[in-house]
Amino acid sequence: MSLYRELNERSGGRHLVFCLEEKMLYATSKKVKNVRYLDCIEKKCPCKAKIHDNTFSRTNQVAHIHDHHEMLASFKEAYHELKLKAKEDRRPLRVIHRETLREQTLEIAGMLAWKNVRKTLQRIRAAEMPICRNLQEFVELLELEDGPIYERFGHLRGQSFYCGSIEGLPVFANKELIRALPEDFDMYVDGTFSVTPFKTRQLLVVLAELQGRPRPICYAIMTAQSQKQYAAVFTLMNMAVFSFDGVKRKPVSVTCDFEKAMRRGLVEVWPGINCYGCNFHFCQALRRKATSMTELACKVTGFSQHHQTLRMFMRLSLLPRDRVPTGLIGLLEHINQSPAISQDFCSFVEYFQRTWVRRFPIEEWCVSERIRRTNNHLEGYNNYIKQAIDHHPTPFVFLDSLLSLAHEASANYQSDLQRCAPPLIDRSRITEPLKAALKDLTENKINELEFLKKLGRRWQEPPRGVSWDDRKLISVMLIPANKTVFIIQIDCAVQNWAQLDGIGRNRCAQLGGIGQNCCAQLGGNVAQNWSQLGEIGRKWRAQLGGSVAQNWAQLGEIGRNWAKLLRTIGPNWAKLGGSVAHNWAEVSHKIGPNWAEFRRTPVDNRRSKAKHSKALMKD
Structure with missing residues:
Protein backbone atom coordinates (compact mmCIF):
# COMPACT_ATOMS: atom_id res chain seq x y z
CA MET A 1 0.00 0.00 0.00
CA SER A 2 1.41 3.36 -1.02
CA LEU A 3 0.30 6.95 -1.02
CA TYR A 4 -0.60 8.51 -4.36
CA ARG A 5 -1.75 11.81 -5.85
CA GLU A 6 -4.26 12.29 -8.65
CA LEU A 7 -3.10 14.62 -11.42
CA ASN A 8 -5.54 16.79 -13.35
CA GLU A 9 -3.39 16.51 -16.45
CA ARG A 10 -3.98 13.62 -18.85
CA SER A 11 -1.69 11.59 -21.06
CA GLY A 12 -3.28 10.32 -24.26
CA GLY A 13 -6.74 10.87 -22.80
CA ARG A 14 -6.00 8.79 -19.68
CA HIS A 15 -5.95 10.04 -16.09
CA LEU A 16 -2.55 10.20 -14.43
CA VAL A 17 -1.67 8.99 -10.94
CA PHE A 18 1.63 9.79 -9.20
CA CYS A 19 2.92 7.27 -6.63
CA LEU A 20 4.58 9.25 -3.84
CA GLU A 21 6.65 6.32 -2.59
CA GLU A 22 8.06 5.19 -5.93
CA LYS A 23 7.94 8.70 -7.48
CA MET A 24 6.55 7.13 -10.65
CA LEU A 25 3.68 8.09 -12.94
CA TYR A 26 0.92 5.66 -13.87
CA ALA A 27 -1.93 6.03 -16.36
CA THR A 28 -5.38 4.48 -16.02
CA SER A 29 -5.76 1.54 -18.40
CA LYS A 30 -9.24 0.29 -17.43
CA LYS A 31 -11.80 0.38 -14.65
CA VAL A 32 -13.66 -2.70 -13.42
CA LYS A 33 -16.36 -1.90 -10.86
CA ASN A 34 -14.52 -0.05 -8.07
CA VAL A 35 -11.03 -1.06 -9.16
CA ARG A 36 -8.83 1.07 -11.40
CA TYR A 37 -6.00 -0.69 -13.16
CA LEU A 38 -2.88 1.33 -13.94
CA ASP A 39 0.09 1.00 -16.29
CA CYS A 40 3.41 2.81 -16.12
CA ILE A 41 3.46 5.69 -18.59
CA GLU A 42 6.71 4.40 -20.11
CA LYS A 43 5.73 2.11 -22.98
CA LYS A 44 8.52 -0.45 -22.45
CA CYS A 45 8.12 -0.61 -18.65
CA PRO A 46 6.09 -3.72 -17.54
CA CYS A 47 5.11 -2.32 -14.10
CA LYS A 48 1.40 -2.38 -13.26
CA ALA A 49 -0.69 -1.28 -10.29
CA LYS A 50 -4.27 -0.80 -9.14
CA ILE A 51 -6.36 1.46 -6.91
CA HIS A 52 -9.05 -0.20 -4.79
CA ASP A 53 -10.92 1.62 -2.02
CA ASN A 54 -8.57 4.59 -2.37
CA THR A 55 -5.59 2.29 -1.78
CA PHE A 56 -2.70 2.10 -4.22
CA SER A 57 -0.89 -1.24 -4.61
CA ARG A 58 1.34 -2.96 -7.14
CA THR A 59 -0.05 -5.96 -9.05
CA ASN A 60 3.40 -7.22 -10.04
CA GLN A 61 6.78 -6.88 -8.38
CA VAL A 62 8.79 -6.03 -11.49
CA ALA A 63 11.27 -3.18 -11.06
CA HIS A 64 11.05 -0.04 -13.18
CA ILE A 65 13.58 0.19 -16.01
CA HIS A 66 13.76 4.01 -16.07
CA ASP A 67 14.38 6.99 -13.81
CA HIS A 68 11.74 8.39 -11.47
CA HIS A 69 9.07 10.85 -12.72
CA GLU A 70 9.13 13.46 -9.96
CA MET A 71 10.09 16.36 -12.27
CA LEU A 72 7.70 15.14 -14.95
CA ALA A 73 4.83 15.10 -12.46
CA SER A 74 5.61 18.66 -11.39
CA PHE A 75 5.70 19.70 -15.04
CA LYS A 76 2.32 18.07 -15.72
CA GLU A 77 0.74 19.92 -12.80
CA ALA A 78 2.25 23.27 -13.79
CA TYR A 79 1.20 22.75 -17.41
CA HIS A 80 -2.37 21.99 -16.35
CA GLU A 81 -2.54 25.15 -14.22
CA LEU A 82 -1.19 27.21 -17.14
CA LYS A 83 -3.85 25.87 -19.51
CA LEU A 84 -6.55 26.51 -16.91
CA LYS A 85 -5.42 30.14 -16.55
CA ALA A 86 -5.40 30.57 -20.34
CA LYS A 87 -9.00 29.37 -20.36
CA GLU A 88 -10.35 31.43 -17.45
CA ASP A 89 -8.11 34.51 -17.25
CA ARG A 90 -8.93 37.35 -19.64
CA ARG A 91 -5.44 38.84 -19.68
CA PRO A 92 -3.02 38.38 -22.63
CA LEU A 93 -1.44 34.93 -22.88
CA ARG A 94 2.12 36.24 -22.68
CA VAL A 95 1.35 37.97 -19.37
CA ILE A 96 -0.11 34.75 -17.91
CA HIS A 97 2.85 32.74 -19.23
CA ARG A 98 5.43 35.09 -17.68
CA GLU A 99 3.72 34.93 -14.30
CA THR A 100 3.73 31.12 -14.42
CA LEU A 101 7.44 30.99 -15.26
CA ARG A 102 8.32 33.08 -12.21
CA GLU A 103 6.71 30.46 -9.95
CA GLN A 104 8.59 27.43 -11.35
CA THR A 105 12.08 26.00 -11.00
CA LEU A 106 14.65 26.40 -13.75
CA GLU A 107 14.16 22.87 -15.14
CA ILE A 108 10.36 23.11 -15.28
CA ALA A 109 10.54 26.67 -16.66
CA GLY A 110 12.65 25.34 -19.53
CA MET A 111 10.01 22.71 -20.29
CA LEU A 112 7.31 25.43 -20.20
CA ALA A 113 9.10 27.76 -22.62
CA TRP A 114 6.80 29.87 -24.81
CA LYS A 115 7.80 28.09 -28.01
CA ASN A 116 6.75 24.77 -26.44
CA VAL A 117 3.30 25.83 -25.20
CA ARG A 118 2.28 28.69 -27.53
CA LYS A 119 0.10 26.72 -29.95
CA THR A 120 -1.74 24.87 -27.19
CA LEU A 121 -2.52 28.04 -25.26
CA GLN A 122 -3.68 29.90 -28.37
CA ARG A 123 -5.96 27.00 -29.32
CA ILE A 124 -7.53 27.02 -25.85
CA ARG A 125 -8.02 30.80 -25.93
CA ALA A 126 -9.56 30.72 -29.42
CA ALA A 127 -12.08 28.09 -28.31
CA GLU A 128 -13.10 30.14 -25.27
CA MET A 129 -13.02 33.62 -26.84
CA PRO A 130 -13.60 33.75 -30.61
CA ILE A 131 -12.11 36.64 -32.55
CA CYS A 132 -14.48 39.62 -32.92
CA ARG A 133 -13.59 42.10 -35.65
CA ASN A 134 -16.32 44.65 -34.95
CA LEU A 135 -19.17 45.48 -32.59
CA GLN A 136 -21.73 43.63 -34.73
CA GLU A 137 -19.90 40.29 -34.40
CA PHE A 138 -19.54 40.93 -30.68
CA VAL A 139 -23.31 41.42 -30.32
CA GLU A 140 -24.02 38.28 -32.38
CA LEU A 141 -21.90 36.20 -29.99
CA LEU A 142 -23.75 37.65 -26.99
CA GLU A 143 -27.12 36.84 -28.58
CA LEU A 144 -26.32 33.09 -28.58
CA GLU A 145 -27.82 32.04 -25.24
CA ASP A 146 -26.32 28.56 -25.46
CA GLY A 147 -22.92 29.88 -26.54
CA PRO A 148 -19.82 30.06 -24.32
CA ILE A 149 -19.73 33.88 -24.31
CA TYR A 150 -23.27 34.33 -23.00
CA GLU A 151 -22.78 31.44 -20.59
CA ARG A 152 -19.70 33.08 -19.11
CA PHE A 153 -20.46 36.82 -19.27
CA GLY A 154 -24.23 37.07 -19.72
CA HIS A 155 -25.30 36.29 -16.15
CA LEU A 156 -25.01 37.94 -12.75
CA ARG A 157 -25.88 35.41 -10.02
CA GLY A 158 -28.67 33.84 -12.03
CA GLN A 159 -29.98 37.12 -13.47
CA SER A 160 -29.24 38.12 -17.05
CA PHE A 161 -26.54 40.77 -17.15
CA TYR A 162 -26.78 41.22 -20.92
CA CYS A 163 -30.21 42.70 -21.64
CA GLY A 164 -30.15 42.74 -25.43
CA SER A 165 -29.25 45.21 -28.14
CA ILE A 166 -31.05 47.83 -30.18
CA GLU A 167 -29.68 49.12 -33.48
CA GLY A 168 -26.50 47.16 -32.77
CA LEU A 169 -25.90 48.84 -29.37
CA PRO A 170 -25.55 46.33 -26.49
CA VAL A 171 -27.07 47.18 -23.10
CA PHE A 172 -26.07 45.64 -19.75
CA ALA A 173 -27.93 45.96 -16.44
CA ASN A 174 -27.50 45.00 -12.79
CA LYS A 175 -30.94 43.56 -12.06
CA GLU A 176 -30.04 42.86 -8.44
CA LEU A 177 -30.05 46.61 -7.85
CA ILE A 178 -32.94 47.35 -10.23
CA ARG A 179 -35.19 44.97 -8.28
CA ALA A 180 -34.63 47.11 -5.17
CA LEU A 181 -35.62 50.37 -6.93
CA PRO A 182 -38.99 52.00 -6.14
CA GLU A 183 -41.47 52.76 -8.88
CA ASP A 184 -40.34 56.40 -9.03
CA PHE A 185 -36.64 57.11 -8.66
CA ASP A 186 -34.03 59.75 -9.43
CA MET A 187 -31.57 58.97 -12.22
CA TYR A 188 -28.10 60.28 -13.14
CA VAL A 189 -26.68 59.84 -16.66
CA ASP A 190 -23.24 60.51 -18.08
CA GLY A 191 -20.81 59.00 -20.57
CA THR A 192 -17.19 57.97 -20.22
CA PHE A 193 -14.74 57.58 -23.07
CA SER A 194 -11.72 55.44 -24.01
CA VAL A 195 -12.86 52.32 -22.10
CA THR A 196 -15.01 50.67 -24.79
CA PRO A 197 -13.82 47.98 -27.24
CA PHE A 198 -13.40 48.54 -30.99
CA LYS A 199 -12.74 52.25 -30.31
CA THR A 200 -16.45 53.01 -30.12
CA ARG A 201 -17.64 56.44 -29.00
CA GLN A 202 -18.53 56.07 -25.32
CA LEU A 203 -19.84 53.91 -22.50
CA LEU A 204 -23.11 55.35 -21.23
CA VAL A 205 -23.42 54.90 -17.45
CA VAL A 206 -26.76 55.21 -15.60
CA LEU A 207 -26.93 55.58 -11.81
CA ALA A 208 -30.02 55.57 -9.59
CA GLU A 209 -30.64 56.82 -6.06
CA LEU A 210 -30.84 53.74 -3.83
CA GLN A 211 -30.43 53.52 -0.05
CA GLY A 212 -29.34 57.16 0.10
CA ARG A 213 -26.53 56.71 -2.44
CA PRO A 214 -26.28 56.81 -6.25
CA ARG A 215 -25.53 53.29 -7.55
CA PRO A 216 -24.74 52.07 -11.11
CA ILE A 217 -27.59 50.09 -12.63
CA CYS A 218 -27.12 50.20 -16.44
CA TYR A 219 -24.35 50.39 -19.05
CA ALA A 220 -24.56 50.80 -22.82
CA ILE A 221 -21.96 50.92 -25.60
CA MET A 222 -22.66 53.74 -28.06
CA THR A 223 -21.05 54.53 -31.40
CA ALA A 224 -22.26 58.16 -31.61
CA GLN A 225 -23.68 60.92 -29.43
CA SER A 226 -26.86 61.48 -31.43
CA GLN A 227 -30.46 61.89 -30.32
CA LYS A 228 -31.43 58.78 -32.28
CA GLN A 229 -29.00 56.52 -30.42
CA TYR A 230 -29.84 58.05 -27.03
CA ALA A 231 -33.55 57.51 -27.65
CA ALA A 232 -32.95 53.90 -28.76
CA VAL A 233 -30.87 53.04 -25.68
CA PHE A 234 -33.33 54.68 -23.27
CA THR A 235 -36.24 52.88 -24.98
CA LEU A 236 -34.60 49.49 -24.41
CA MET A 237 -33.92 50.41 -20.78
CA ASN A 238 -37.54 51.47 -20.28
CA MET A 239 -39.01 48.33 -21.84
CA ALA A 240 -36.62 45.50 -20.95
CA VAL A 241 -34.67 46.72 -17.92
CA PHE A 242 -36.82 48.83 -15.61
CA SER A 243 -39.88 46.55 -16.00
CA PHE A 244 -38.28 43.11 -16.10
CA ASP A 245 -40.19 41.59 -13.11
CA GLY A 246 -43.64 43.03 -13.76
CA VAL A 247 -43.08 46.26 -11.79
CA LYS A 248 -43.38 49.42 -13.87
CA ARG A 249 -40.51 51.66 -12.82
CA LYS A 250 -39.72 55.04 -14.32
CA PRO A 251 -37.40 57.92 -13.49
CA VAL A 252 -39.09 61.12 -12.33
CA SER A 253 -35.97 63.27 -12.61
CA VAL A 254 -32.60 62.98 -14.26
CA THR A 255 -29.40 64.92 -13.65
CA CYS A 256 -26.95 65.16 -16.54
CA ASP A 257 -24.74 67.64 -18.31
CA PHE A 258 -26.07 70.13 -20.86
CA GLU A 259 -25.77 67.86 -23.92
CA LYS A 260 -28.78 68.71 -26.07
CA ALA A 261 -29.02 65.31 -27.83
CA MET A 262 -29.14 63.42 -24.52
CA ARG A 263 -31.84 65.71 -23.11
CA ARG A 264 -34.01 65.35 -26.20
CA GLY A 265 -33.63 61.56 -26.09
CA LEU A 266 -34.70 61.49 -22.44
CA VAL A 267 -37.79 63.63 -23.08
CA GLU A 268 -38.70 61.50 -26.11
CA VAL A 269 -38.77 58.29 -24.06
CA TRP A 270 -40.11 59.72 -20.77
CA PRO A 271 -42.33 62.74 -21.56
CA GLY A 272 -42.65 65.10 -18.63
CA ILE A 273 -39.43 64.01 -16.95
CA ASN A 274 -37.59 66.75 -15.07
CA CYS A 275 -34.12 67.28 -16.57
CA TYR A 276 -31.69 69.09 -14.29
CA GLY A 277 -28.28 70.29 -15.29
CA CYS A 278 -25.15 69.71 -13.26
CA ASN A 279 -24.19 72.86 -11.34
CA PHE A 280 -20.50 72.09 -11.77
CA HIS A 281 -20.86 71.98 -15.56
CA PHE A 282 -22.86 75.23 -15.43
CA CYS A 283 -20.10 77.05 -13.51
CA GLN A 284 -17.43 75.46 -15.68
CA ALA A 285 -19.12 76.71 -18.86
CA LEU A 286 -19.29 80.28 -17.49
CA ARG A 287 -15.64 80.23 -16.40
CA ARG A 288 -14.42 78.87 -19.74
CA LYS A 289 -16.43 81.45 -21.68
CA ALA A 290 -15.08 84.32 -19.55
CA THR A 291 -11.46 83.20 -19.90
CA SER A 292 -11.89 82.85 -23.68
CA MET A 293 -12.94 86.51 -24.04
CA THR A 294 -10.12 88.99 -24.64
CA GLU A 295 -11.58 91.68 -22.39
CA LEU A 296 -12.05 89.31 -19.41
CA ALA A 297 -9.30 86.70 -19.74
CA CYS A 298 -6.75 88.50 -17.53
CA LYS A 299 -9.23 90.17 -15.16
CA VAL A 300 -11.36 87.34 -13.73
CA THR A 301 -8.66 86.17 -11.32
CA GLY A 302 -7.80 86.77 -7.69
CA PHE A 303 -9.97 89.12 -5.64
CA SER A 304 -10.78 91.56 -8.44
CA GLN A 305 -14.20 93.07 -8.99
CA HIS A 306 -14.44 91.25 -12.32
CA HIS A 307 -13.89 87.93 -10.59
CA GLN A 308 -16.57 88.58 -7.98
CA THR A 309 -19.02 89.59 -10.69
CA LEU A 310 -18.35 86.32 -12.52
CA ARG A 311 -18.96 84.38 -9.31
CA MET A 312 -22.25 86.24 -8.87
CA PHE A 313 -23.32 84.94 -12.30
CA MET A 314 -22.43 81.42 -11.13
CA ARG A 315 -24.54 81.82 -7.98
CA LEU A 316 -27.68 82.60 -10.00
CA SER A 317 -28.30 78.83 -10.13
CA LEU A 318 -28.59 78.78 -6.31
CA LEU A 319 -31.46 81.27 -6.18
CA PRO A 320 -35.02 79.93 -5.89
CA ARG A 321 -36.44 79.42 -9.36
CA ASP A 322 -39.08 82.16 -9.06
CA ARG A 323 -36.44 84.69 -7.95
CA VAL A 324 -33.85 84.05 -10.66
CA PRO A 325 -35.26 86.69 -13.10
CA THR A 326 -35.27 89.32 -10.34
CA GLY A 327 -31.74 88.39 -9.33
CA LEU A 328 -30.54 88.56 -12.95
CA ILE A 329 -32.10 92.02 -13.42
CA GLY A 330 -30.48 93.26 -10.21
CA LEU A 331 -27.12 91.87 -11.28
CA LEU A 332 -27.33 93.59 -14.68
CA GLU A 333 -28.22 96.91 -12.99
CA HIS A 334 -25.25 96.46 -10.64
CA ILE A 335 -22.96 95.96 -13.66
CA ASN A 336 -24.34 99.03 -15.45
CA GLN A 337 -23.74 101.16 -12.34
CA SER A 338 -20.09 100.06 -12.11
CA PRO A 339 -18.07 101.86 -14.82
CA ALA A 340 -15.00 99.71 -14.10
CA ILE A 341 -16.71 96.51 -15.29
CA SER A 342 -19.71 97.52 -17.41
CA GLN A 343 -17.79 97.76 -20.69
CA ASP A 344 -15.89 94.49 -20.15
CA PHE A 345 -19.02 92.43 -19.41
CA CYS A 346 -21.08 93.49 -22.46
CA SER A 347 -20.21 90.42 -24.55
CA PHE A 348 -20.51 88.09 -21.56
CA VAL A 349 -24.01 89.36 -20.71
CA GLU A 350 -25.11 88.77 -24.32
CA TYR A 351 -23.72 85.22 -24.14
CA PHE A 352 -25.53 84.53 -20.85
CA GLN A 353 -28.88 85.76 -22.14
CA ARG A 354 -28.50 83.88 -25.42
CA THR A 355 -27.42 80.56 -23.88
CA TRP A 356 -28.76 80.35 -20.32
CA VAL A 357 -32.00 82.28 -20.68
CA ARG A 358 -33.28 81.48 -24.17
CA ARG A 359 -31.59 78.16 -25.09
CA PHE A 360 -31.70 76.43 -21.68
CA PRO A 361 -34.75 77.27 -19.52
CA ILE A 362 -34.08 78.49 -16.00
CA GLU A 363 -35.64 75.40 -14.41
CA GLU A 364 -32.99 73.20 -16.06
CA TRP A 365 -30.00 74.84 -14.38
CA CYS A 366 -31.58 76.14 -11.16
CA VAL A 367 -30.54 73.66 -8.43
CA SER A 368 -31.37 75.48 -5.18
CA GLU A 369 -34.04 72.91 -4.26
CA ARG A 370 -31.99 69.86 -5.30
CA ILE A 371 -30.33 67.59 -2.73
CA ARG A 372 -27.56 66.69 -5.20
CA ARG A 373 -26.65 69.77 -7.19
CA THR A 374 -23.85 68.19 -9.26
CA ASN A 375 -22.89 65.00 -11.05
CA ASN A 376 -19.63 64.76 -9.12
CA PRO A 393 -9.47 46.85 -24.30
CA THR A 394 -10.36 43.68 -26.15
CA PRO A 395 -14.11 42.87 -26.04
CA PHE A 396 -13.86 39.98 -23.57
CA VAL A 397 -11.52 41.85 -21.22
CA PHE A 398 -14.08 44.68 -21.29
CA LEU A 399 -16.94 42.28 -20.52
CA ASP A 400 -15.03 40.63 -17.68
CA SER A 401 -14.15 44.01 -16.12
CA LEU A 402 -17.71 45.33 -16.49
CA LEU A 403 -19.13 42.20 -14.87
CA SER A 404 -16.66 42.58 -11.98
CA LEU A 405 -17.81 46.19 -11.47
CA ALA A 406 -21.44 45.03 -11.33
CA HIS A 407 -20.57 42.36 -8.74
CA GLU A 408 -18.78 45.00 -6.67
CA ALA A 409 -21.76 47.39 -6.82
CA SER A 410 -24.13 44.65 -5.62
CA ALA A 411 -21.77 43.73 -2.79
CA ASN A 412 -21.53 47.38 -1.66
CA TYR A 413 -25.32 47.72 -1.65
CA GLN A 414 -25.75 44.53 0.38
CA SER A 415 -23.11 45.70 2.84
CA ASP A 416 -24.94 49.01 3.35
CA LEU A 417 -28.18 47.12 3.98
CA GLN A 418 -26.59 44.85 6.55
CA ARG A 419 -25.01 47.63 8.57
CA CYS A 420 -27.85 50.15 8.02
CA ALA A 421 -25.47 52.70 6.52
CA PRO A 422 -26.71 56.30 6.68
CA PRO A 423 -27.14 58.36 3.49
CA LEU A 424 -24.22 60.26 2.08
CA ILE A 425 -23.53 63.57 3.81
CA ASP A 426 -23.24 66.67 1.67
CA ARG A 427 -19.73 67.87 2.51
CA SER A 428 -19.69 70.76 0.05
CA ARG A 429 -18.36 73.90 1.70
CA ILE A 430 -21.08 76.00 0.10
CA THR A 431 -23.94 74.05 1.72
CA GLU A 432 -23.97 75.85 5.08
CA PRO A 433 -23.57 79.37 3.59
CA LEU A 434 -26.33 78.53 1.09
CA LYS A 435 -28.73 77.49 3.85
CA ALA A 436 -28.01 80.67 5.81
CA ALA A 437 -28.41 82.88 2.71
CA LEU A 438 -31.68 81.18 1.68
CA LYS A 439 -33.02 81.68 5.19
CA ASP A 440 -32.16 85.39 5.11
CA LEU A 441 -33.68 85.70 1.64
CA THR A 442 -36.91 84.02 2.73
CA GLU A 443 -37.18 86.31 5.75
CA ASN A 444 -36.54 89.36 3.50
CA LYS A 445 -33.40 90.30 5.41
CA ILE A 446 -31.50 90.50 2.13
CA ASN A 447 -32.54 90.92 -1.49
CA GLU A 448 -31.48 88.87 -4.51
CA LEU A 449 -28.43 91.04 -5.30
CA GLU A 450 -27.17 90.83 -1.73
CA PHE A 451 -27.73 87.06 -1.88
CA LEU A 452 -25.47 86.86 -4.96
CA LYS A 453 -22.83 89.08 -3.35
CA LYS A 454 -22.86 87.02 -0.18
CA LEU A 455 -22.37 83.69 -1.97
CA GLY A 456 -20.13 85.13 -4.68
CA ARG A 457 -17.54 86.18 -2.13
CA ARG A 458 -14.57 83.91 -1.46
CA TRP A 459 -14.26 82.48 2.03
CA GLN A 460 -12.17 80.17 4.13
CA GLU A 461 -13.37 77.17 6.10
CA PRO A 462 -14.51 78.39 9.57
CA PRO A 463 -12.65 77.00 12.55
CA ARG A 464 -14.38 74.46 14.73
CA GLY A 465 -16.89 76.11 17.05
CA VAL A 466 -17.31 79.25 14.91
CA SER A 467 -20.59 79.73 13.06
CA TRP A 468 -20.78 80.84 9.44
CA ASP A 469 -22.49 84.07 10.46
CA ASP A 470 -19.34 85.15 12.33
CA ARG A 471 -16.93 84.22 9.54
CA LYS A 472 -14.37 86.67 8.18
CA LEU A 473 -12.13 86.47 5.20
CA ILE A 474 -8.66 87.80 5.90
CA SER A 475 -6.32 88.62 3.09
CA VAL A 476 -2.75 88.94 4.31
CA MET A 477 -0.19 90.90 2.34
CA LEU A 478 3.44 90.83 3.48
CA ILE A 479 5.44 93.86 2.32
CA PRO A 480 9.13 93.91 3.39
CA ALA A 481 10.30 97.52 3.73
CA ASN A 482 13.08 98.85 5.98
CA LYS A 483 13.14 95.48 7.87
CA THR A 484 9.51 95.91 8.90
CA VAL A 485 6.58 93.64 7.97
CA PHE A 486 3.27 95.42 7.45
CA ILE A 487 0.20 93.18 7.69
CA ILE A 488 -2.95 94.53 6.12
CA GLN A 489 -6.17 92.84 7.14
CA ILE A 490 -9.28 93.41 5.09
CA ASP A 491 -12.51 92.66 6.91
CA CYS A 492 -14.84 90.99 4.45
CA ALA A 493 -17.86 91.60 6.63
CA VAL A 494 -18.13 94.94 4.76
CA GLN A 495 -21.43 94.88 2.94
CA ASN A 496 -21.03 97.56 0.24
CA TRP A 497 -18.36 98.41 -2.28
CA ALA A 498 -18.09 102.08 -1.24
CA GLN A 499 -16.68 101.24 2.18
CA LEU A 500 -14.35 98.65 0.67
CA ASP A 501 -13.10 101.18 -1.90
CA GLY A 502 -12.47 103.72 0.89
CA ILE A 503 -10.43 101.18 2.84
CA GLY A 504 -8.51 100.35 -0.31
CA ARG A 505 -7.71 104.02 -1.00
CA ASN A 506 -6.48 104.55 2.57
CA ARG A 507 -4.28 101.48 2.40
CA CYS A 508 -2.91 102.58 -0.99
CA ALA A 509 -2.13 106.04 0.41
CA GLN A 510 -0.28 104.47 3.34
CA LEU A 511 1.62 102.21 0.99
CA GLY A 512 2.46 105.21 -1.25
CA GLY A 513 3.92 107.15 1.70
CA ILE A 514 5.93 104.14 2.76
CA GLY A 515 7.18 103.72 -0.79
CA GLN A 516 8.24 107.38 -1.08
CA ASN A 517 10.15 107.20 2.21
CA CYS A 518 11.89 104.02 1.14
CA CYS A 519 12.80 105.50 -2.25
CA ALA A 520 14.19 108.67 -0.62
CA GLN A 521 16.31 106.66 1.80
CA LEU A 522 17.46 104.40 -0.99
CA GLY A 523 18.40 107.40 -3.19
CA GLY A 524 20.46 108.99 -0.39
CA ASN A 525 22.25 105.73 0.31
CA VAL A 526 23.02 105.20 -3.38
CA ALA A 527 24.39 108.77 -3.83
CA GLN A 528 26.61 108.47 -0.76
CA ASN A 529 27.92 105.08 -1.85
CA TRP A 530 28.59 106.40 -5.36
CA SER A 531 30.68 109.33 -4.06
CA GLN A 532 32.72 106.96 -1.91
CA LEU A 533 33.21 104.73 -4.92
CA GLY A 534 34.45 107.71 -7.00
CA GLU A 535 37.02 108.67 -4.35
CA ILE A 536 38.30 105.09 -4.21
CA GLY A 537 38.58 105.09 -8.00
CA ARG A 538 40.64 108.26 -8.09
CA LYS A 539 43.09 106.95 -5.46
CA TRP A 540 43.43 103.69 -7.31
CA ARG A 541 44.12 105.42 -10.64
CA ALA A 542 46.85 107.58 -9.00
CA GLN A 543 48.56 104.58 -7.47
CA LEU A 544 48.26 102.62 -10.69
CA GLY A 545 49.77 105.49 -12.76
CA GLY A 546 52.84 105.78 -10.47
CA SER A 547 53.48 102.04 -10.55
CA VAL A 548 53.19 101.88 -14.35
CA ALA A 549 55.59 104.82 -14.86
CA GLN A 550 58.19 103.30 -12.55
CA ASN A 551 57.97 99.91 -14.24
CA TRP A 552 58.25 101.51 -17.67
CA ALA A 553 61.48 103.33 -16.66
CA GLN A 554 62.99 100.06 -15.47
CA LEU A 555 62.01 98.43 -18.76
CA GLY A 556 63.79 101.21 -20.72
CA GLU A 557 67.00 100.66 -18.72
CA ILE A 558 66.87 96.92 -19.54
CA GLY A 559 66.56 97.79 -23.24
CA ARG A 560 69.61 100.02 -23.19
CA ASN A 561 71.71 97.30 -21.48
CA TRP A 562 70.60 94.79 -24.10
CA ALA A 563 71.75 97.12 -26.93
CA LYS A 564 75.21 97.45 -25.35
CA LEU A 565 75.46 93.66 -25.14
CA LEU A 566 74.61 93.28 -28.81
CA ARG A 567 77.24 95.83 -29.82
CA THR A 568 79.88 93.88 -27.85
CA ILE A 569 78.93 90.43 -29.19
CA GLY A 570 78.75 91.44 -32.89
CA PRO A 571 82.55 91.79 -33.69
CA ASN A 572 83.40 88.66 -31.71
CA TRP A 573 80.82 86.68 -33.67
CA ALA A 574 82.33 87.85 -36.98
CA LYS A 575 85.81 86.75 -35.91
CA LEU A 576 84.48 83.36 -34.87
CA GLY A 577 82.77 82.87 -38.22
CA GLY A 578 85.96 83.66 -40.19
CA SER A 579 88.09 81.20 -38.16
CA VAL A 580 85.60 78.36 -38.62
CA ALA A 581 85.34 78.93 -42.37
CA HIS A 582 89.15 78.94 -42.79
CA ASN A 583 89.55 75.69 -40.82
CA TRP A 584 86.76 73.99 -42.79
CA ALA A 585 88.43 74.86 -46.11
CA GLU A 586 91.73 73.28 -45.01
CA VAL A 587 89.98 70.09 -43.90
CA SER A 588 88.12 69.81 -47.20
CA HIS A 589 91.36 70.28 -49.17
CA LYS A 590 93.02 67.40 -47.32
CA ILE A 591 90.07 64.98 -47.28
CA GLY A 592 88.94 65.40 -50.90
CA PRO A 593 91.75 63.43 -52.71
CA ASN A 594 91.82 60.79 -50.03
CA TRP A 595 88.04 60.27 -50.29
CA ALA A 596 88.19 59.79 -54.05
CA GLU A 597 90.94 57.22 -53.69
CA PHE A 598 88.97 55.52 -50.93
CA ARG A 599 85.95 55.07 -53.22
CA ARG A 600 88.13 53.39 -55.91
CA THR A 601 89.75 50.83 -53.57
CA PRO A 602 88.20 47.38 -52.98
CA VAL A 603 85.94 46.81 -50.05
CA ASP A 604 88.54 44.79 -48.17
CA ASN A 605 91.02 47.66 -48.12
CA ARG A 606 88.50 50.33 -47.07
CA ARG A 607 89.11 49.86 -43.39
CA SER A 608 92.84 50.49 -43.73
CA LYS A 609 92.14 53.49 -45.95
CA ALA A 610 89.72 54.85 -43.41
CA LYS A 611 92.30 54.55 -40.67
CA HIS A 612 94.78 56.40 -42.90
CA SER A 613 92.26 59.21 -43.45
CA LYS A 614 91.67 59.58 -39.73
CA ALA A 615 95.42 59.82 -39.19
CA LEU A 616 95.64 62.60 -41.75
CA MET A 617 92.82 64.49 -40.09
CA LYS A 618 94.64 64.27 -36.77
CA ASP A 619 97.74 65.72 -38.37
Missing part, protein backbone atom coordinates in the same frame (compact mmCIF):
# COMPACT_ATOMS: atom_id res chain seq x y z
CA HIS A 377 -20.44 61.30 -7.74
CA LEU A 378 -21.00 60.08 -11.31
CA GLU A 379 -17.78 61.70 -12.51
CA GLY A 380 -15.97 59.96 -9.66
CA TYR A 381 -17.45 56.62 -10.69
CA ASN A 382 -16.36 57.24 -14.28
CA ASN A 383 -12.80 57.77 -13.06
CA TYR A 384 -13.06 54.50 -11.13
CA ILE A 385 -14.18 52.75 -14.33
CA LYS A 386 -11.15 54.13 -16.18
CA GLN A 387 -8.89 52.68 -13.49
CA ALA A 388 -10.60 49.27 -13.67
CA ILE A 389 -10.77 49.02 -17.50
CA ASP A 390 -7.82 49.55 -19.79
CA HIS A 391 -7.70 51.99 -22.69
CA HIS A 392 -9.87 50.47 -25.49
